[in-house]
Amino acid sequence: MIVPTKGIAPQRSLLAVGAQILQTLDRPLTVSQAWSTLRQWRRQHGHNAPVPFWWFVLALDTLYALGVVDLREDTLVARRPDAAAPGRQ
Structure with missing residues (x-):
């Protein structure tokens, strides 16, 4: 499910779909957008x-x-790789 398996095509695995989301998340977007x-x-x-x-x-x-990713003010925001997550340790 998270990675491709015999029953989950590579383009449908959660990591692949997540990567596709990140590719399109070049600016803050609502979930619908x-x-x-x-x-x-x-x-x-x-x-x-x-x-x-x-x-x-x-x-x-x-x-x-x-x-x-984070949800800030009802928009999805991609986090920079070097940014520390607020409230996460």
């Missing part, structure tokens, strides 16, 4: 495996757990 941007990106790059909204949310949860 990020979802729309991801769907457009996947169409443009030939990723035809369906990714429902709940899978997108699981990928966001994975990114948050890894400390690479």
